[in-house]
Amino acid sequence: MIHREPPPTLLTVEGLNAWYGAAHILFDVGFEVKRGEVVALMGRNGAGKSTTFKALMGLLERRKGTVKLMGQDISGRSPSQIARMGLGFVPEDRRIFTDLTIAENLEVGRQAARRWPDDSPAPEWTPQKLYDLFPNLKEMGPDRLGGRMSGGEQQMLTVSRTLMGNPYLVLLDEPSEGVAPVIVEQMAHMILALKSQGVSILLSEQNVHFAELVSDRAYVLEKGQIRFSGTMAELAANEEVRRSYLTV
Numbered sequence: 001m002i003h004r005e006p007p008p009t010l011l012t013v014e015g016l017n018a019w020y021g022a023a024h025i026l027f028d029v030g031f032e033v034k035r036g037e038v039v040a041l042m043g044r045n046g047a048g049k050s051t052t053f054k055a056l057m058g059l060l061e062r063r064k065g066t067v068k069l070m071g072q073d074i075s076g077r078s079p080s081q082i083a084r085m086g087l088g089f090v091p092e093d094r095r096i097f098t099d100l101t102i103a104e105n106l107e108v109g110r111q112a113a114r115r116w117p118d119d120s121p122a123p124e125w126t127p128q129k130l131y132d133l134f135p136n137l138k139e140m141g142p143d144r145l146g147g148r149m150s151g152g153e154q155q156m157l158t159v160s161r162t163l164m165g166n167p168y169l170v171l172l173d174e175p176s177e178g179v180a181p182v183i184v185e186q187m188a189h190m191i192l193a194l195k196s197q198g199v200s201i202l203l204s205e206q207n208v209h210f211a212e213l214v215s216d217r218a219y220v221l222e223k224g225q226i227r228f229s230g231t232m233a234e235l236a237a238n239e240e241v242r243r244s245y246l247t248v
């Protein structure tokens with residue numbers, strides 16, 4: 001029998017609590033993402049998905065708990081340190097530089113290539129590879145100004161800019177939210193393409209259908225607490241969880 005090592009854990013979150021001012025929003029949130037996985041953090045509006053991402057990135061002043069990226073504790077680090085350690089973040093508001101071109105926006109995100117602990121190369125991105133992944137960006141050409149793109153195109157540029165940092169893991173906040181159905185389809189396609197190239201993704205999502213298309217596993221949040229954890233098949237079979245905590 002061939003012995004296979006289990007895939008290493010990229011992200012480990014334990015006992016994560018977070019506050020906005022005096023408002024306690026996350027309560028002992030815990031989960032993990034392994035190398036090569038696409039994991040969905042699910043829950044309705046206001047469940048705490050974006051807050052979890054902000055807490056992971058060090059963007060919330062008041063937070064408590066342990067966050068480890070490839071075994072290294074990042075819970076006390078600044079957002080820029082965390083990004084440089086290889087945790088990529090595509091926020092919900094998808095901010096791009098509207099007065100910079102597509103090519104310039106990509107350069108803003110560039111970081112050196114990374115290696116896995118076993119010294120094999122981690123996924124490495126170039127503008128050319130990203131243009132191949134997003135034919136829309138390619139068609140517009142590298143000189144198109146960010147401000148002259150649709151919301152969905154800007155979303156693709158934000159994802160591409162994050163990938164230019166060659167992250168070990170990408171946090172993708174609500175990829176299907178507020179974009180046209182054709183772009184939603186392209187986002188699903190993109191996530192599967194990234195997965196096939198070895199990119200690991202934690203996405204926040206309230207659309208069950210979208211999450212089922214692209215994810216291996218899911219965690220379900222409600223009122224800042226994890227209420228369910230399991231495979232997509234287990235979630236599909238669990239009427240109770242779907243009815244209580246998700247919009248189907």
Ligand SMILES: Nc1ncnc2c1ncn2[C@@H]1O[C@H](COP(=O)(O)OP(=O)(O)OP(=O)(O)O)[C@@H](O)[C@H]1O
Nearest residue numbers: 020023025043044045046047048049050051052174
């Ligand atoms: N800046 C803020 N100040 C105070 N409370 C906030 C702030 N941002 C979010 N909240 C509250 O924190 C809770 C969790 O919000 P969060 O944005 O994390 O939810 P979400 O699951 O990402 O939902 P959405 O899809 O609406 O983004 C909500 O009750 C929300 O009202």
